[in-house]
Amino acid sequence: GAGVSQSPRYKVAKRGQDVALRCDPISGHVSLFWYQQALGQGPEFLTYFQNEAQLDKSGLPSDRFFAERPEGSVSTLKIQRTQQEDSAVYLCASSGYRGNTDTQYFGPGTRLTVL
Amino acid sequence: GENVEQHPSTLSVQEGDSAVIKCTYSDSASNYFPWYKQELGKRPQLIIDIRSNVGEKKDQRIAVTLNKTAKHFSLHITETQPEDSAVYFCAAIPAGGTSYGKLTFGQGTILTVHP
Numbered sequence: 001g002a003g004v005s006q007s008p009r010y011k012v013a014k015r016g017q018d019v020a021l022r023c024d025p026i027s028g029h030v031s032l033f034w035y036q037q038a039l040g041q042g043p044e045f046l047t048y049f050q051n052e053a054q055l056d057k058s059g060l061p062s063d064r065f066f067a068e069r070p071e072g073s074v075s076t077l078k079i080q081r082t083q084q085e086d087s088a089v090y091l092c093a094s095s096g097y098r099g100n101t102d103t104q105y106f107g108p109g110t111r112l113t114v115l
Numbered sequence: 116g117e118n119v120e121q122h123p124s125t126l127s128v129q130e131g132d133s134a135v136i137k138c139t140y141s142d143s144a145s146n147y148f149p150w151y152k153q154e155l156g157k158r159p160q161l162i163i164d165i166r167s168n169v170g171e172k173k174d175q176r177i178a179v180t181l182n183k184t185a186k187h188f189s190l191h192i193t194e195t196q197p198e199d200s201a202v203y204f205c206a207a208i209p210a211g212g213t214s215y216g217k218l219t220f221g222q223g224t225i226l227t228v229h230p
Contacts, residue, residue: 004158033216033218041223044220048215091158103164105161109158
């Protein structure tokens, strides 16, 4: 079936603008993760959903970052009042079960550039 | 929390040679160690993983070894090919109900295979 998809693939925002990034996980996957990948670095955890419940948001860098998954499938990561340091690739990943060693399948990412 | 160190940061080999990438982790409770390959502008893709109840796993030209006592694990690629050129990331997941499977990544290794 289809893999994880994300949109938009590229987003350019002026400093201070709000942005919304979308993730469509693999159908039926319970777990959904958001990661932030700065240039030349490994991805870093932002937040985790199990179905519609946001169980861990310890990685969100500030209260300008907000994520939701209201129906337990599609998720949106919103960044308010964007800053230049928010420029990065935002990756979404999903896995099929609640177990913590299940394979995570990544989307292609959204490259956010804040001018 | 978990900390994963990866080295080398860059690795250049001739086609047909072997490549080895090493990672260390800090949380002795970690029990799952995946390796991801990321080509430029593409999504991270799982290439091999190992769980803490085994010491070695092999899949064709790729193998991973785990030393739980020393808290390190390594990726071995034999008979390298130019298409193996990419950034490779190791990762670890701590055990425990509150880890939720969130991955802690190493800093990445840029592998270049010269024809």
